Amino acid sequence: MFSSVVAAVALALSIAHAAPHRPAQVLEDMTLAQRVGQLFMVGTPADRVDQRTRAQIGAYHVGNVMLTGRSHDGVRKPKHVSTVMRREVDAASTGGVRLFVATDQEGGLVRVLQGPGFSDIPTALVQGTWGLPRLRHAAETWAGQLRGAGVNMNLAPVTDTVPGRKAARHNPPIGKYDREFGYTTRVVGRHGVAFLRGMTDGHVVPTVKHFPGLGRVRGNTDTSAHVTDRVTTRHDSYLRPFRAAVRAGVPAVMMSTAYYSHLDPRWPAAFSPFVVGTMLRGDLGFRGVVISDDLARAKQVASFSPAGRALRFIGAGGDIVLVVEPDPLPAMYDAVLERARNSATFRAKVDAAALRVLRAKDRQGLLPRVGP
Secondary structure, eight states: OHHHHHHHHHHHHHHHTOOTTHHHHHHHHSOHHHHHHTTEEEEEETTSOOHHHHHHHHHSOOOEEEEESOBOSOSHHHHHHHHHHHTTOSHHHHTTOOOEEEEOEEETTEESBOSTTSOOOOOHHHHTTSOHHHHHHHHHHHHHHHHHTTOOEEOOOBOOOOOOHHHHTTOTTTGGGTOSSOSSHHHHHHHHHHHHHHHHHTTOEEEEEEETOOTTOSSOTTTOSSOEESSOOTTOGGGHHHHHHHHTTOSEEEEOOSEETTTBTTSOGGGOHIIIIIIIIIISOOOSEEEESOSSSOGGGTTSOHHHHHHHHHHTTOOBEEESSSTTHHHHHHHHHHHHHHOHHHHHHHHHHHHHHHHHHHHTTOSOOOOO
16 A cells, blocks of 8 residues: 555656656657657557567557457456566667556446456446546546556546437447446536546546547447448537546547548548547647547448558547557558658658657656656
8 A cells, every 4th residue: 555655656746847848858859760659559458468569569669558358357467468568668669658558447348457456347327327526536446456457548438428318229339338427418528527537536547538429320430331420510519528528638539430421521530630620629629649449440440441541540630549459550650650751741740649649648657767
């Protein structure tokens, strides 16, 4: 107990004394290849080391990993996986910048890490019936459990709103699994903020998802193509939970890969400069890290080449390309690096994205020392 308190105090002090110019200094010292690596998060099973992902940290300078699937035996296996991945960090691989190690720990059926040492987290729909102080305290506890397994980023909470119980039955990605905090934007917004604040209290980076919302679609982008929201508008009331999260200081937002016919019918949201730039960064004023939903296995993006997925996401203003398996990573990385080398405009986007990632990592104490 004493050691955990000391560690928390040390982290708090490092954040409090972080030089505001440090991320820029670290970026300056990184090669372009290392900067590009910070823009990828690659999956590995939570209960075993994927040696391909491990090798990619060195070969492609990958700066972030995600624990995927399901681990049922407690803390030991995911902690081993995260430790092995972290050992690949050095001056040559990532410029000494440590990894975001992420997972999906929402509650209910969406809990990657289970077993001894992890709470039996209820669904978000149940969490939404709790008082806000109770949920915040519980989320802080869950964050502590994640940190014990070497996880410092949670791809949660879900701040999509499903408009009712009947609608939930026809909403495969969210309502089917009770991933919504409730059926009104007020409940979702308030409880989403309580959850993300609890994660932050526990020194784990929360990520709200899936902007601009999956609560009113009738297909799951992981398993279906052409999933389209035909109701959401630019200033839709269903964006309120995301706005509340941004105002609360959420450091990361995950983009949906659905189409939104009233916003940008040409491109999925994650590939849309209008949705990412004009709406999320402009209308909502978000300045943090934008991460994609999965761009590896998702049927929704299968018609795009792996290289095209990465280029369109970064080109739209995104920061971290999420791929839940390592196979597409080489083509994606090579395409982004080549474009950055040959286009000053795209290179500026890469630098801006890498700087946002480094700023988020600085707040977690993940940057190397710079200067004398």
